[in-house]
Amino acid sequence: MSKIHVSTIVNGDPVEFLANPRETLLDALRNQLDLTGTKEGCGTGDCGACSVVVDGTLVCSCLMLAAEANGKKVETIEGMAGEELHPLQRKFIEHAALQCGYCTPGILVAAKALLERNPDPTDTEVRYWLAGNLCRCTGYDKIIRAVQDAAAEMRGAA
Amino acid sequence: MARDDVKTGYKLIGTRPNRPDGLDKVTGRARYGADFSLPGMLHAAVVRSPHAHARIVKIDASKALALDGVKAVVTRADLPTGLTGEDLNLQDNTLAGERALYDGHAVAAVAATSALLAQDAARLIEVTYEVLPHVTDVDAAMAPGAPVIREGVADFSVPEGMHGNVARYMEFGHGDVEAGFAAADIVREHTYKTEATHQGYIEPHACVGQMGEDGRGEMWVCTQGHWYIRRMSAAVLGIDAANLRVTPSEIGGGFGGKTTIFMEPLSLALSRKAGGRPVKLVMSRSEVLRATGPTASASMDVKLGMKSDGTITAGQVYFRMQGGAFPGMSPIGEALPCAFACYDIPALKHEAVEVIANRPKAAAYRAPGSPMAAFAVESLVDEMCRELKLDPIAVRLKNGATNGSKSSYGPVYNVIGLKETLEAAKDHLNYTVPLGPNQGRGVASGFWFNHGGETSVTLAVGEDGTATVMIGTPDIGGSRASIGLMVAETLGIPYENVRVNVVETGALGVNEPTHGSRATFASGKAAVEAARHAMTEMCRRAAADWGIDPEAVEWKDGAAHPAGPNAGKFPPMTIGEIGSKMGSTGGPISGHHEVTAEGVGASFGTHVVDVEVDPETGRTTILRYLVVQDAGTAIHPAYVEGQYQGGAAQGIGWALNEEYVYGADGRLQNPIFLDYRVPVASDLPMIDTVIIEVPNPGHPYGVRGVGETGITPPLPAVASAIAGATGARIRSLPCSPPKVLAAIMAARA
Numbered sequence: 001m002s003k004i005h006v007s008t009i010v011n012g013d014p015v016e017f018l019a020n021p022r023e024t025l026l027d028a029l030r031n032q033l034d035l036t037g038t039k040e041g042c043g044t045g046d047c048g049a050c051s052v053v054v055d056g057t058l059v060c061s062c063l064m065l066a067a068e069a070n071g072k073k074v075e076t077i078e079g080m081a082g083e084e085l086h087p088l089q090r091k092f093i094e095h096a097a098l099q100c101g102y103c104t105p106g107i108l109v110a111a112k113a114l115l116e117r118n119p120d121p122t123d124t125e126v127r128y129w130l131a132g133n134l135c136r137c138t139g140y141d142k143i144i145r146a147v148q149d150a151a152a153e154m155r156g157a158a
Numbered sequence: 159m160a161r162d163d164v165k166t167g168y169k170l171i172g173t174r175p176n177r178p179d180g181l182d183k184v185t186g187r188a189r190y191g192a193d194f195s196l197p198g199m200l201h202a203a204v205v206r207s208p209h210a211h212a213r214i215v216k217i218d219a220s221k222a223l224a225l226d227g228v229k230a231v232v233t234r235a236d237l238p239t240g241l242t243g244e245d246l247n248l249q250d251n252t253l254a255g256e257r258a259l260y261d262g263h264a265v266a267a268v269a270a271t272s273a274l275l276a277q278d279a280a281r282l283i284e285v286t287y288e289v290l291p292h293v294t295d296v297d298a299a300m301a302p303g304a305p306v307i308r309e310g311v312a313d314f315s316v317p318e319g320m321h322g323n324v325a326r327y328m329e330f331g332h333g334d335v336e337a338g339f340a341a342a343d344i345v346r347e348h349t350y351k352t353e354a355t356h357q358g359y360i361e362p363h364a365c366v367g368q369m370g371e372d373g374r375g376e377m378w379v380c381t382q383g384h385w386y387i388r389r390m391s392a393a394v395l396g397i398d399a400a401n402l403r404v405t406p407s408e409i410g411g412g413f414g415g416k417t418t419i420f421m422e423p424l425s426l427a428l429s430r431k432a433g434g435r436p437v438k439l440v441m442s443r444s445e446v447l448r449a450t451g452p453t454a455s456a457s458m459d460v461k462l463g464m465k466s467d468g469t470i471t472a473g474q475v476y477f478r479m480q481g482g483a484f485p486g487m488s489p490i491g492e493a494l495p496c497a498f499a500c501y502d503i504p505a506l507k508h509e510a511v512e513v514i515a516n517r518p519k520a521a522a523y524r525a526p527g528s529p530m531a532a533f534a535v536e537s538l539v540d541e542m543c544r545e546l547k548l549d550p551i552a553v554r555l556k557n558g559a560t561n562g563s564k565s566s567y568g569p570v571y572n573v574i575g576l577k578e579t580l581e582a583a584k585d586h587l588n589y590t591v592p593l594g595p596n597q598g599r600g601v602a603s604g605f606w607f608n609h610g611g612e613t614s615v616t617l618a619v620g621e622d623g624t625a626t627v628m629i630g631t632p633d634i635g636g637s638r639a640s641i642g643l644m645v646a647e648t649l650g651i652p653y654e655n656v657r658v659n660v661v662e663t664g665a666l667g668v669n670e671p672t673h674g675s676r677a678t679f680a681s682g683k684a685a686v687e688a689a690r691h692a693m694t695e696m697c698r699r700a701a702a703d704w705g706i707d708p709e710a711v712e713w714k715d716g717a718a719h720p721a722g723p724n725a726g727k728f729p730p731m732t733i734g735e736i737g738s739k740m741g742s743t744g745g746p747i748s749g750h751h752e753v754t755a756e757g758v759g760a761s762f763g764t765h766v767v768d769v770e771v772d773p774e775t776g777r778t779t780i781l782r783y784l785v786v787q788d789a790g791t792a793i794h795p796a797y798v799e800g801q802y803q804g805g806a807a808q809g810i811g812w813a814l815n816e817e818y819v820y821g822a823d824g825r826l827q828n829p830i831f832l833d834y835r836v837p838v839a840s841d842l843p844m845i846d847t848v849i850i851e852v853p854n855p856g857h858p859y860g861v862r863g864v865g866e867t868g869i870t871p872p873l874p875a876v877a878s879a880i881a882g883a884t885g886a887r888i889r890s891l892p893c894s895p896p897k898v899l900a901a902i903m904a905a906r907a
Contacts, residue, residue: 036186128839
């Protein structure tokens with residue numbers, strides 16, 4: 001089967017590539033665009049390690065075909081920091097909210113999407129929003145604290 | 159950066175600086191196993207048995223090899239013969255020989271120019287199987303009539319007359335158990351079962367291997383121990399370990415499951431057949447669950463005698479554990495010593511058998527064997543406390559092991575902190591919060607030996623007065639930060655001036671993996687000794703410059719000082735000055751230390767959990783959770799808390815949800831995270847921690863190791879809390895809603 005030409009914006013940069021019709025967005029990001037910060041943990045949409053934002057919607061990039069990204073805007077962990085870290089990234093380091101760090105990119109992308117919708121979530125709202133992002137190391141305690149601390153800082157700055 | 163308290167006088171130890179790898183990990187730059195690529199790299203896929211037990215009649219790869227872009231296929235025929243013992247087991251598990259022994263057992267592997275093509279090619283490899291009888295349950299595997307799945311697995315320890323699937327037998331004990339039971343006011347006896355669970359690291363196994371026709375190779379791999387990967391891969395391929403250079407990636411969780419090989423040698427074998435092109439091999443989640451590292455499943459008889467005042471007079475256990483289709487993998491050798499490790503009981507008898515079954519080859523999982531043993535023993539202790547209306551912490555304090563106790567498994571404990579954890583749990587607010595309807599509280603203690611092991615560390619002084627530390631234990635949970643803190647404390651320089659790198663097999667002597675809670679203990683201890691070694695040399699350089707005896711120079715606060723008034727008056731010479739001049743004062747300055755680390759300090763913890771059980775559905779909600787554990791010394795308290803919280807979460811998952819579910823056909827029914835349900839954020843409350851610090855005299859800063867004990871108490875503590883909430887005792891994990899609901903209904907009836 002011939003490949004599909006995909007033209008998309010990733011982290012603000014226009015990119016083009018040829019996608020195998022069976023290729024996931026996750027695989028295209030990692031293997032064609034060298035954006036390996038987005039991780040595969042399950043390939044079935046259960047772990048959230050591959051979380052990215054496509055046209056403002058939080059998605060598991062393992063469940064989306066690369067060809068579906070044509071004409072869309074994709075945001076990954078690599079686009080999260082500017083010259084300085086995003087407050088979530090900084091708070092994750094300060095709160096020791098990561099151990100192995102493998103789930104961290106997906107959790108950061110998901111948490112950013114939460115705070116854009118709800119700048120002042122309850123702990124329970126954070127927990128349910130992140131229920132699709134598995135972390136096996138931390139027991140989530142420090143993740144919740146880091147998200148809340150970042151949210152408070154962002155509210156203060158706003 | 160302030161210390162949590164001021165009692166030690168340390169400047170850095172006990173502070174919470176940012177971890178050195180934090181920035182890479184929050185920006186996506188950290189490179190894990192699957193993130194590594196090389197020019198000309200091929201991708202591999204593995205063909206796996208769909209049968210629990212089958213003879214492999216024929217493997218026909220001709221259709222796969224006919225595809226454009228398919229470069230190599232490897233089967234068992236490509237691997238050397240004549241291996242014995244565990245090397246043969248590793249080879250048998252890497253690729254099945256005459257028989258596939260479990261659902262998911264690798265049968266062949268293929269390398270192609272893309273991952274999708276490799277997967278297509280794997281589907282075209284035709285394997286003809288003759289299905290054989292199988293058995294997957296631990297008790298069924300040793301029942302009369304169960305198929306013997308491998309002949310001759312029993313070692314010398316197995317008594318005559320046991321089933322052919324029994325591979326190993328152990329027994330030990332002390333005192334007169336029968337007299338102890340006779341002296342008790344109540345004697346109770348029950349059977350407890352735990353199902354196999356998986357470590358559940360979010361990063362699937364991944365590696366890139368390259369091997370040329372000269373038989374020399376390289377591998378980049380996510381692993382807890384790259385020297386183990388090197389030795390095991392070399393053994394499976396019949397090459398010398400020195401021909402293989404293994405570089406560890408960042409590791410996305412391991413919990414013991416990445417201390418061994420599963421598919422890594424296949425990347426090398428495929429590379430060699432493909433003309434030396436590098437081959438990347440990445441497992442899918444279902445491959446991880448079907449074919450890598452679950453725990454043993456266990457069936458355990460426990461008998462205890464207790465006086466009405468709570469004194470335990472005698473205990474007896476008989477454990478049956480299966481660790482998959484290969485002998486040596488079920489942790490009976492750890493489970494038995496852990497069973498009563500928290501207690502000082504006058505008479506104990508321990509027995510266990512290891513059984514093989516048609517399941518994947520088990521691997522270590524956080525305190526291997528201890529959680530199962532704790533579930534059995536601590537559950538029964540709790541049952542008897544409830545029957546006698548005794549406080550469970552008071553009973554543990556009454557019978558608990560303490561300094562100088564002879565442990566249940568032989569050695570005498572040096573300085574331990576079990577009773578301190580019990581006292582702190584008793585005094586904690588969580589232990590006195592009133593409970594509401596359908597709520598219950600559970601308490602349990604847990605133990606892990608901790609481990610020293612082969613360790614080699616080098617420290618190099620930089621020209622600018624910094625220090626670079628080379629360690630061989632991959633950093634999973636922040637050990638570069640803790641080792642950096644200890645080295646900076648020792649040298650008397652800022653934490654930021656120390657860089658700790660995990661280096662490849664060519665850069666150090668043999669290191670055991672990051673396992674047994676040993677990285678901060680053993681690599682830390684060796685790093686401190688390496689720093690002291692460098693300090694001695696720096697003092698010598700300063701002495702030469704000053705023209706005084708090296709013995710007259712001492713190191714403090716990052717500089718050489720004349721020691722005492724007789725040494726002469728010289729301004730301190732800092733590590734920066736010494737480093738900047740070292741090229742002209744004798745050459746580079748390094749410190750090195752290698753050792754099989756001794757002085758391990760045992761680890762104890764006590765957990766308190768409150769649950770609420772929905773009587774209509776049997777669903778359990780964790781209301782609050784407390785971990786109290788002795789760290790010895792908490793070098794970086796945030797990562798100590800992280801280990802406590804993470805261990806508790808895994809234990810809660812084991813207690814409530816996680817289990818390997820096998821169908822009647824012997825196939826794993828839940829090989830994805832949707833069905834193998836690990837705890838998610840909305841399942842858990844905040845996990846409260848109390849760090850007890852009873853320093854380990856065997857470590858320069860008192861470290862014990864904190865990784866493993868925390869997974870042990872949750873299994874019995876959660877089940878006991880459910881019993882408190884419902885009156886129904888679950889003696890077979892997990893306490894899944896249907897099982898709890900059935901137990902509630904039975905208790906009502």
